[in-house]
Amino acid sequence: MPVRFMLNGSPVEVEAPDNEILLDTLRHRLGVKSVKRGCETGECGACTVLLDGKPVYSCLILTRMAEGHEITTLEGLRDDPVFKAITLSFAEHGAVQCGFCTPGFVLTAYVLLKHNPSPTWSEVAKAVEGNLCRCTGYKKIIEAILDAAKKIHTHSNDDSQDK
Ligand code: FES
Ligand code: FES
Known part of the structure; x- marks a missing residue:
């Protein structure tokens, strides 16, 4: 079937x-x-x-x-602004090394930021605890996700001021 x-x-x-x-x-x-x-x-x-x-x-x-x-x-998700902010931040923060874990982290981060646009460090750490990375030590990944949240916030503030 x-x-x-x-x-x-x-x-x-x-x-x-x-x-x-x-x-x-x-x-x-x-x-x-x-x-x-x-x-x-x-x-x-x-x-x-x-x-x-x-x-x-x-x-x-x-x-x-x-x-x-x-x-x-x-x-x-290629055209999604939240996805774009996350991938840009991952690149800027060196959160991608071999890249094998990256799709999983990005999807997890995407769901986190959709539901919690301003997470704390510990909320991000908790959200990604089901994803393993053997290269980056996690700090850069968490920083990238926090920075993506800032980017999204700034972008949406800019949009609302344009109206
Ligand atoms: S391949 Fe599925 S959790 Fe590792
Ligand atoms: S970047 Fe290599 S496993 Fe995460």
């Missing part, structure tokens, strides 16, 4: 074995390469996607469980 769900705003229909995990379907059948295979046991966060707007580990979800849901990956 094909599985049908929304992927980055477009409907997809994909044939996948009942025991196939969403991570494999996204990468190998649908060509979504931003979703990374790390631990495959729900510990590293490299495979994070948004399921109906909430971050989940795609290595822990069977593809058939996505039936009827909305899956979002980095590819679906």
Whole structure:
């Protein structure tokens, strides 16, 4: 039976074995390469996607469980101003080294800033505790997310003064 769900705003229909995990379907059948295979046991966060707007580990979800849901990956956020602010801040703060963990961190940060536009250091640290990075030591990532929040805030203030 094909599985049908929304992927980055477009409907997809994909044939996948009942025991196939969403991570494999996204990468190998649908060509979504931003979703990374790390631990495959729900510990590293490299495979994070948004399921109906909430971050989940795609290595822990069977593809058939996505039936009827909305899956979002980095590819679906390219024009989003919050996403753009986060990626710009990651670049400016050196929060990307090998980059393997970055998609997962960016998606987690995106959900955080959508729900909490002015997080504290400890709120950011708590939000990203399900994502592992072996390169950066986390400080630069947290600084980048805090700076992205400032950028978004400044941008929205500028917009409202233009009106
Ligand atoms: S690959 Fe899914 S949590 Fe590590
Ligand atoms: S930048 Fe290499 S694992 Fe995070």
